[in-house]
Amino acid sequence: MASVKNILIVADSLQLSLSLQQTSEEQGLTDVNDRTAQQLIGNEDLHQMLDSNKDSLKLEAMKRIVGMIAKGKNASELFPAVVKNVASKNIEVCSIYCEVLDAEQKEPLIEIIEKLLKDKSTLVAGSVVMSFEEVCPERIDLIHKNYRKLCNLLVDVEEWGQVVIINMLTRYARTQFLSPWKEEEMLDENNEKAFYDSDEDQNKNGVAAKKPYIMDPDHRLLLRNTRPLLQSRNAAVVMGVAQLYWHLAPKSEVNIVAKSLVRLLRSHREVQYIVLQNIATMTIRNKGMFEPYLKSFYIRSTDPTQIKILKLEILTNLTSETNISIVLREFQTYVKSQDKQFAAATIQAIGRCATNISEVTDTCLNGLVYLLSNRDENVVAESVVVIKKLLQTQPSQHSEIIKHMAKLLGNITVPMARASILWLIGEYCERVPKIAPDVLRKVAKSFTTEEEIVKLQILNLGAKLCLTNPKQTKLLMQYILNVAKYDQNYDIRDRTRFIKQLIVPNEKSGALSKYAKKIFLVQKPAPVLESPFKDRDRFQLSTLSHTLNTKANGYLELPEWPESAPDPSVRNVEVIQPVKLVTPVGKLKGKKDNLDGKFYSDSEEQEDSSQSSESSSESESDSKNEDSSSSSSEESSGSESEKEEQKEESEYSNSENNKTKTKPKKLNSATSSESEDSSSEDSSESENDSNPENTVTQKKEEKKAVSVVKTAKQEISLLDLVDFSDVSTPVTLPKPVMASRLAADLEGLSLSSTAAVIDVATPVFVPPKSYTLLHRMSGKGLGAEYHFSRQQCIYNSKMVSVQIILTNNSDKEIRNIRIGERKLASGMRIHDFYEIDCLEPGTSKTASMGIDFCDSTQAANFVLCTCNDQFSVTVQPPVGELLLPVTTSEKDFKKEQGKLTGMNENSTAITGSPQNSSSQAIVHKVVNMANVGVVPSGQDNIHRFAAKTVNSGSLVLITIEVKEGSTMQLRINTEKSVIGSVLLRELKSVLSQD
């Protein structure tokens, strides 16, 4: 923060120096302006410059105009020339332009903003929305037509622009869409329905007919397009998306922002402060959201006090029956903190936990009573105050505590604490009948030296005792009343007179004294201990008003959801914008060899150029292929594989081109009927992604612009695997095998001790399948499951990495969980997981171990030890987990396969049904069963997978050929014949299943 201060100071002094004298620096700064003033008597050349088609000249002209205006000269005659430049795509020109205009000219300004909003460039979007928010935030109608475009552009806008657009769209969505929450409230009553609903957001549109509430597709579009921004490095963007989800998303979806917000806590403490404040507000309404991150809010002694108190607030909000014990244990540490303000806040927090969770009230009370003997006065005082509040909620069984507090009265000097004790004794004087009068006697003596707040409570105590125990206290009270009558403080004199009339009966006292008992000893309602963040909800998150908890000037209230949805058709755009149509080959290139920057934007930014550049970019790609092949021929003969790969690749792209050429014809003939072709189904779906309403109109458009359709098709055929298959495999994306030279480079760079395995590929994503290691019944509460992480083992490259999830189902903590004695077949080895010191009840921990199975399916037996028990357990590896996927090209695959024939080959025929012989199904099944890599295949009916065994590194090659009548030929080539045959058997059973 020091740097900011410095800059502020410097900026200040800079301004001073500017106004005081002409320094050389200032001359430099205002150089341009000076020249402007001297040179420009007439404005003709400025006109010329503005009309020129060079951005630099325009910019220069604009700068000069700004200079003129700054000097108070009239530049109004240049206005039309300037307006013309509004359409410029150059951000610099636009932003300067905004400065040129006078605030009074709001109407023309709005026109300009309207015009600029239509701009499709990501460069303009941020600035223009910023101007919109400053000039005319109420003109929500200007957004309608641009809404979808803004949503789609959002990812590519620069960060600061994103913040502003997100903020604006939040308000927009609140005025245009129906509340997604009402439905949930209804559904909550019907649990079953809610259950089905929660995980099927994607289907929401589809099953809409059955439901009363359908989320507007535009609403969904906004939520979907902002979601990736949670991964932004800019805290303001992440916070913006978080508040957008908070204010707009269905309750079931809000939770996704929690993880990102927790990440922001690593940022500077200023950012931390804002984020924690917002989290505090969120946790009040939605506890479950941050519960998994409870430990991220644990407090370090090095945190600044403000941060500590906010974290404490959040921890308190998050406590529930399940986690209260660990939170209280944390609180115990905090209470001892040297930071006394924080320690006091912790006591308050304990009090709140005690009232919220009745199970721990007694524990908390005892803890607080213990704190009463703390040396620090503030801690004691805070404890007394909190105990008072707690006792009030359940006074019945706590006379012991009251007695204890009465004893402490002599030592406690903090007025608030003394007053609280006196009040407590007075309130429950009937429970401590012997002590109460004595306390009154003591404080009567010291009455004159007490603080006002204590004096008032002495009067109260006296009055109550007079009513319940007049015999012992009447005289004492008389004395106190007499002293108090002459007190300096008006309040005390006033109270004395009032109490005297009520409790000392005389002729004059009216009817009220009859009711004195009712007045003083009425049952008081217990105070509610609640969060100071309770009512912050009324402000939009992430605003200044929310931070300050007061309405700041200029705060725009977040509108309530409308009762009925405004017409959604206002957002339809007449001129269809083929949003996702990016130059096809550019896209392809981006995917394949990532040459082209165009890949970055999914937006319509390139729309103008897409048609014209179509042919040119195609030829470009041709020439590129030539380039690359020529370059590869230049390379040394050692890189043969790379050359082959590239050939492969160019073949591939040729076939791809052929495909796309045929497709438009098909579409033309099929016109509006849905073609059954799966890729076209995908295409309509993926277009829905970006432009949900436009599909029908877009189809028409497709007819007109065949080339455009072609672009879309091609892109989609690439996309569909990525977006719509549950196992994402690189099948259609032939990954160039790393040339041996490059591999060698990398190998040299990787600094790990084990020899780098170059060809090991990233495993395909499949949900891990877990097996039971130790059942909780036989493990005396300790349950263990294991799964294979399919990663290279970090301990040893010959080991299989096994993740063990240990769960404590008992009600006691389990200590010292480790691996003990092991009974292994010869050659097998185990790398233990790190000993788990303590496993809390109800929690689970993941431990990672490595086992070298020596490429056999024999089980690893070992003993799982805890501090008290020993359990014999067994890890049985499925054959598919003894492998690691490798990448290879089709050529290499065939070459290797040629070496592994005869003895090393196992094959079998499988009869399957049509649905399980689709390539999707086959890839899915094989990859699920075995940790293998998918080898790109040139033929549709042949699937190839490659892997190597973990221990010996022998290749395992799997080939599945789909023949007519949905029979399949399965072939496995490996020198490990046992693995080969077991794998064959298992794959066969998997593949013949439905």
Place this chain on the structure above:
Amino acid sequence: MLMAGIGFVLLPEFERSQLSECSSSTVAMLMEFPLEFHRFEDYFGTCSEVAIKDNVVVVYEVLEEMLDNGFPLATESNILKELIRPPTILRTVVNTITGSTNVGDHLPTGQLSVVPWRRTGVRYANNEAYFDVVEEIDAIIDKSGSTVFAEIQGVIDACVKLTGMPDLTLSFTNPRLLDDVSFHPCVRFKRWESERILSFIPPDGNFRLLSYHVSSQNLVAIPVYVKHNITFRDGSSMGRFEITVGPKQTMGKMVEGTVVTSQLPKVVLNMNLTSTQGNYTFDPVTKILSWDIGKINPQKLPSLKGSMSLQAGTPKPDENPNINIQFKIQQLAISGLKVNRLDMYGEKYKPFKGIKYMTKAGKFQVRT
């Protein structure tokens, strides 16, 4: 306007009634923007008061570009450097003679393209790309030595000096470790979502490619342990202080750069300690003890012991001081994260590539 806002929020005593909300900026933005001031480090090497005073003109110019009419605009360092060239001695001389400024003549080329973070026409004689995988362990260890809370946060910082428009892909052997990630805007998010591959056209020079959080499912290996025995006695004017630091789960690597700091309670007047290794300092004003150990030798564990002289007549503090530890372990990413390969497309030359791993202590605190 925005700058003023920063001042307002940071001054708690400022009268709140005078604050006004700016409809188009959020508080998070106010707080985040000043962090962009580290740009000045790019410009001047350091961001000190002296550096800013010396380069006041450049600071002014850069701020003007970063803040457009009070709103943050161009904060990408590549663009800024093209708009306002960083000061050099030669340029200063030329400027003084000719009266010109550091303001660039041309609009930044990158800003109008789809890769605004990269300038065009980059040329290098040696093409090189370095990636540093740096992981920090945040942990709270309780009195008994068990872990209350531990997590791993990592970043990949890159220094890329490559000619032209290279397109890089970086893949991990075990991307599933990464739980929560945030990217430099250059990273293609969709590619990550579908294939767990980092694909990007890098900015020129230094940048942070990725920061990540390792999923809390995995058990965090704690590389060091601290044995401590700190006692204050009531009424006595002396206290005992003894700590020993040792390696725990280091995967066979050396723990280096170890520094132990502790904020001692106010009652401690001075400390009289002896260390078996490294130097210690105790500041009697701030009460901060700092012990610079350096490398930890597993055969001969460093320890620091001795006595504390306490203020007479004051009661003993409630809490023993917490111990903060900093350390570094070279050539190790404690989470086990490993870069699988780095490929370059789009350019024909062969770059020199380097990947370095390091593990550091983040907020590593031991409660005593």
